[in-house]
Amino acid sequence: VGAVNAELALQDTGDQESCANGQSCWTFFSLVDLRGESFGEFDAKSFTPGQRLKQQMPDAGLHFADGRNDRPLESNRLTFSVLLAHTSSVLILSGPDGFQLKKDCLANATDVVSIAGASLASCEATGPKARLELLAPLQAGVRYAFAVEVEANPTTTPALNSWFLETDSEASLAIASFNVQTFHGMAVTPLTPAAGSVWPDGAPNQVNISFRPQTSQTRGEGWPSLVITAPANFAFYHGNASCPQLYQAGLAQDACSGGACRCSLQEDNMLAVDFTGAGLSSNMTYILRLLTVGQASVPGGSWRLMSFQDRLGQAKLDVGEVEGFQLCSALLDLAVGVQSDKHELELVAPSEEGLALLPELVVTFTLPHPVLGGDLLRLFLPSSHRLDGGEAMCGLQWWQGAWSVLPGLVVPACTPARVQLNFTKSSEAHISAGRQLALRFSTRNPRRSFTDSFWRVEHLRHAELLAGGALQSWKVIPALSQVSVELASFAVGQRTSIIDVSFTAAGDADQLEMRGPVGFDFSNAASDRGEAASISEPRSVRVKIPMKEGEPLKLRLHHVQLPEEGGVCYFDLNALDSDGHIVARALNFTNGVAVPGRILISHIDLQSVYQSRPLQYPLQSQWPAQFSRRIVIQMDARIPSANAGEALQISGKPFQMQQGGFRVLKLGAVVPMSAPSTSGGMLTATIVEGLLPGVHQIFGMALAPAALATSERPIWWNIEVMAASPLPRSMGAAQADILLVPPLQVEVRAERTPPLSLIEVDFLASASSTGPRLLVAPPGFSFTSGCATAFSLGCRATQVEAGLATFKLKVHTPAQTPSQRSWLLASLNSRGEVIAWGEDLFGLEVVQMRSVAVIYPAVPDVSAELVARFFVSDPVLDGGSIQLLKPPELALNCSGVQLLPIQGCTSEQESITVQLSSQLNVGSHALAMGLTMPSGSPKKNSFALMVRSPSGQVQEAAALIPGRQLQKLPLAGRPLRWTAAVPGQGSSVVLGFQIQEKLPRGTLGTVLITLASDFKQTLESASGINILNQALPIARSRPNGWADIRRVSEILIYLDASQQILAGEYDFRFPVTVPEEVPAFNVWMITLCRPSQSDSCSLTEVATELLTFPMAGFGLAANGSDVWSAAWRSAACLLWLAIGGTAT
The missing domain is CATH 2.60.40 (Immunoglobulin-like)
Incomplete structure (x- = not known):
């Protein structure tokens, strides 16, 4: 009964005769039926006095200190602390049931930090209770520490696991105790309880111990350890060379594998396992598989486990014991097999094939004791085997000079995993001691052996085990599944062929051994998956090929010599590990291999891609083909008939067939084939309409290998026709070679x-x-x-x-x-x-200079300005030059205003060159010069711009710069004029164009004014544009206005294209803001465009742009007042506009 004490002591209400004064009473009684209506008392009430309630002690606790040992049944020292509300000279300590305190339990508490030690005069204990008397009273409000000696801890953690401290006037709350460090869930299960070893080779017996630690181990300076002690009549088969297997429940990995454990025998029956890693984890179930040999002459004892944080340092953790098992007598012999032809009970090994049926498996054994009436004989099959026969599984036979059914005195009882023989009660011995018994029944091998498995026999009398024994079962070799062996060709008289092998691996292996029928010869075989080597006889071969469980695998063997005569072929396949042990196999396998027809290859021509196109590659076609490059193949082959839907396959190892260029011709006509595919170096294409017998021309491409040994020459080229069956319908092979040279990088x-x-x-x-x-x-x-x-x-x-x-x-x-x-x-x-x-293949790319354009008005016989815009990526030093190559029909000259001093200028018929007098920095620049246009279009209308270093070397250049298309319009440019050029201040700019003859309707649609870089127009509306000739027909009825001033770097003016434009000078004046520095591209432009639906106008829009008049800009702080009235300078000028200058 769990209860909570009242906060205050209650007045006694019980029987005054049964209850002492000052104590509450507990009343016990039973009712007839608490759930029903009757609540009458079934038994008379009884009373017992309760404990007298005391004041709650301010604090009390149990501390971990020196001397603690929490293992079961071992001595311990417990350190407590106490804080009293009243001074007291006596303490009463009460512990959980199961603790045995020392009668004289006095101990010193010296290691509790910051707590004063209580001066104990004595400590007398009985069981878990002790009375402690002090030399000096414990003062109220002072925390004290004291320790008591424990004779023995409980065997397990008590259910009510609390300590209590009391004085005359106060008592503590429950003080939580500790969990006893013990292993839980311990169990010992032997493979067989028989003494001695396991049949047939005298292997040690297996004993499994399952357990669950309470305390986790961690890796510190020492190694966590587990020590196993067996009964005295057992000896371990472990030591420095081997460790037991340790499994965590639910996991298949041995925790001691890979050097995770180090083991040493302390005694014959004591084994220490040191963990090099973290060790055991708490509350996890483990299974320890031990190899032992026990002697039946000594009675059975218990098995003991002890865990240590550090065994050498004696850092103890958990301990546990479990009762062992009683050993019985060992069978005199035990064997399992099938009868040999030599002697009735001479057994030979049964089939090792996975899933093989064993219809007459025999178990023989000899008992050391006679079989009496009432005895039981039990035969346990391995977990991998089951009795065959369904309901008739117990229809087994035994040997009595001949095989017969069981006699009436034996009553069998069978399950799929066990045979039990019940001998009817009789005083006489049914079977004498030392007589061999034999049972025969039907079973089946499993698919494979995953772990060790055992056959076990037991002899019981009155439920006591008299004798027993175990026999390790044979290893079952799994069968390769989905096996297929196909001959890729077998034409009569043909020397070699190809064999395709496919299967699904039934285990991890490293090589495949194949044995063919008589007449096969693998001596010269080559594989596409690994190294192939013939072994003891020519008809056997091994191929190194890694395999993983369940992995589907395919390989192809080339150059296999086939038998002269055809027929059904049977093969043996063995998957082997690196040591040559069989992992899985398929014996005497066939899938109906038949002899295919013959394809006669009469001609093979191999060429490089360049050699096949001499007109396109006149030089490379004269040079040899290269390794690791494509070659072109042409074959002439006489192919028997083939049906639509069958596949044509072509290969030529080590060349890798490619999909490109494949086609089949017969008498010059294309044979319909599907799009080819490639796999493993082979090309495959489906025949669409079938093939008639005759010579066919086959074209294709292949990738040459990176190298080719002399032994690999000449190359075998193979053609196959594959039918719906896995075997080829027909096949042929021929040799051909090609000269290959290394490719140079x-x-x-x-x-x-x-x-x-x-x-x-x-x-x-x-x-x-x-x-x-x-x-x-x-x-x-x-x-x-x-x-x-x-x-x-x-x-x-x-x-x-x-x-x-x-x-x-x-x-x-x-x-x-x-x-x-x-x-x-x-x-x-x-x-x-x-x-x-x-x-x-990619060579050199000719890099054109960035942002290059030549801008000029292409009007016949006009004198104007030409501006070349360009961008230099590297500085051009003082003394460098700029050269513009031009059509000879355009006249350029060096005379005119110079805004940047230059060292010189040279004008020739096809070029003009200027020498720089100062360095040209990275960025955009412009070169302006005088231009006189010819009356007709130039024959070669393109420019080239060369930037040269002082040494004359070309630093950057641009070629094939397109010239402007000649426009036969009566148009001319107008001069650029301005009021002031103070940095950061405002100015007014005037520029425009001249119409020399009246322009018809629909000639001009828009006028684009482009400001020099970094200049900004400051218009607030279109009304701020002053058109100096009001005869210009602007589009005043346009919904969005006749001018677009949204961009500060340009002004777009829309004209009324439905009106004629009279001859005259048309200038535009508008306000601008002058930049702080002269811009790199100091050129103003006015562009005239045709009418268009988009009303757009741009220098780069060929469809709409008619003419562009570039104008050299002005320098800063230049006074332009003298230019207002200056006449248009018709003389050509040369301007270097990289930095700017002063207008004159």
């Missing part, structure tokens, strides 16, 4: 690759010989007559000979990257033959 590098320039190129190639090399550049690139930069080389216009793996050459670049970018490099022998070659 070629890489072409250059620090810079501007167009139309002389550059230095680095060539890196894998060295294959020390002879000369031939280098061929792509179209457009050319070598100079003195192209070598670091040594003397023989150079020609398009090729160069060199003998180094890494070298530099000077090369002229084309105007743009050619369509074929390959650079070719060939190594030559002394006879000039190519012995290795390679190519850099």
Whole structure:
């Protein structure tokens, strides 16, 4: 009964004669039926006085200190602390049932930190209760510590596990005790309780001990340990060389495998297991499998387990004991097998095949004791085997000079896992001691053996075990499943063929052994999955091929010599481990292998891809094919008839067939085939409409191997026609070869690759010989007559000979990257033959200068300004130059205003060049110059811009810059004018265009004014634009207004395209903000565009842009008042606009 004490002492209400004064009474009585209506008393009431309630003690506790030992039945020292409310000289200690305190339980408490030790005069105990008297009273409000000696801990943790302290006036609350450190759930189960060893080889007996630790072990400075002590009549078969198996419940992994345990025999029956890892975990169930041999002459005893945090340091943890088992006499012999042909009871090993039926399995045994009436004989089958026969499973036979049914005095009782023979009661011995017994019955092997399994026999009398024994069962070898062996070809008179083998592995193995029928010869066999080697006889072969349980595997054996005569073939397959032991097998297997027809291959032609296209690759087609590159195959083969839906397969190991380029022709007509697929180096395609007998041409492609040994030449090429069955309908093979040379790894590098320039190129190639090399550049690139930069080389216009793996050459670049970018490099022998070659397929990309444009108004016979815009990625030093290559019909000149001092200017028919007098920094720049347009379009309407260093070397360039299309319109530009150029201040700008003759309707649609970089227009509305000639027909009725001023860098003005535009000068004035610094691209532009639905206008929109007039900008702090009235300067001018200048 659990109860809670009242807060205050109650007045006694019990029988005054039975209850002492000052105590409450407990009343006990029973009722007739508490759940029913009758509550009458069944028995008379009885009374007993309760304990007198005391004041609650302020505090009391149990501490872990020196001397603690919580193992069962071992001595212990317990340290308590107490805090009293009243001074007292006596303490009463009450403990849980099962504790045995020492009669003189006095001990010193010296190791409890910060607590004063109580001065004990005596400690007298009986069982779990003790009275402690003190030399000096314990003062109220002071915490004291004291210790008591325990004679023996309980065997297990008590159900009510609390301590209590009392004085005359106060008592403590329950003080939680400790759990006794013991193993739980201990059980001992032997394989057999018979003395001695296990049949047939005298192996030790197995004893399983299951247990559950209470305390976890952790790895510290020492090793956690478990010590097992067997009864004195047992000896362990473990030691330094071997450890027992340790399993955690539910897990298949041996916790002692892989060096996780180290074992040592302390005595014959005492074994220490040291854990190199963390050790045992609390509340986890473990099973320890021990190998022992016991002697029946000594009575059985108990098995003891002890765990240590550190065995050598004696850091004790849990302990436990469990009663063992009584050993019985051992059988005189025990055997299991099948009868031999030599003697009736001579047994031979049964079949080891997985799932094999064993219809007449025999068990023989000899008992050391006679069998009397009432005795029982039991035969236990291994867990892997079961009695066969269903309800008739007990229809077994026994041997009485001949096999017969059991006599009437024996009553059998059977389950699938056990046979029990009950001998009817009689005083005479039914079977004398030492007589051999034999039982025969039917069973079946399991699929495979997963663990050790045993047959067991027991002889019982009056439920007492007299004799017994165990026999280790045979290893069952699993059968390979889904086995298939197929001959890929077998044409009469053909020397070699291919065998395909597939199966599902029935265990982890490392190699496959295959044995074929007489006439097979694997001496020259080669496998696509591993190394193949014939063994003791030619018709056997082993292939190294890793296997995993349940993994489907396929392999192909090439160059297998087949028998001269056909027929059904039977094979043996054995999966072996690395030591050659059988893991799984399939014996005498066949799936109806038949002899296929013959395909006669009369011609095979092998070429490189380049050799097959001499017109496209005139040079590479003259060079040999390369390793690791594709080749083109053409075969002429006489193929027997084939049906639609059958498959054509082509292979040529070690070449890998490719899907591209496959087709089949007959008499020049294409034979319908499905899209091919490739697997394992073989090409497969389905025949769509069937094949008639005759010669067929087969085209395909294959990937050459990285290397080819002399022994692999010539190559065997195979053609197969596969029917619906797993065997080929027909097959043929022939040999062919191709000259292969190593591919050179070629890489072409250059620090810079501007167009139309002389550059230095680095060539890196894998060295294959020390002879000369031939280098061929792509179209457009050319070598100079003195192209070598670091040594003397023989150079020609398009090729160069060199003998180094890494070298530099000077090369002229084309105007743009050619369509074929390959650079070719060939190594030559002394006879000039190519012995290795390679190519850099991507070569060099001709890099054009960024953001390059040539802007000018393409109007016949007009004099205007031309602006070249470009971006330099590296600084151009003082003394460098800018060269613009132009159509010769355009006239450019060096005269005019110069905003940036230059060292000089040279104008030629096809170019103009300026020399810089100061450094040009990275960024965008513009070059402006005078232009006179021709009356007609140039023949070659493109430009090129070259940026050269002071030494004349081209740093950057852009070629094939498109020129403007000539527009025969009566238009001309107008000068740029401004009021002021104070940095960060406002200014007014005027610019426009001139119409020399009236323009018809629909000619102009929009006018785009583009400000110089970093200038910003400050218009708040379109009304701020001052159009100086009101005759300009602007689109005033446009819904969104006649001007778009949303972008501060431009103004877009919409015209009324339905009106004519009269001849005249049309200028626009608007306010701007001047930047703090002169912009890099200091060019103003006015662009005139055609009408369009989008009303857009841009310099880059070819469909709408008609003309663009560029105008050089003005410098900062320049006064433009003298320009207001200045006439339009018609003279051409040359302006370097990178930094800016002062307008004059």
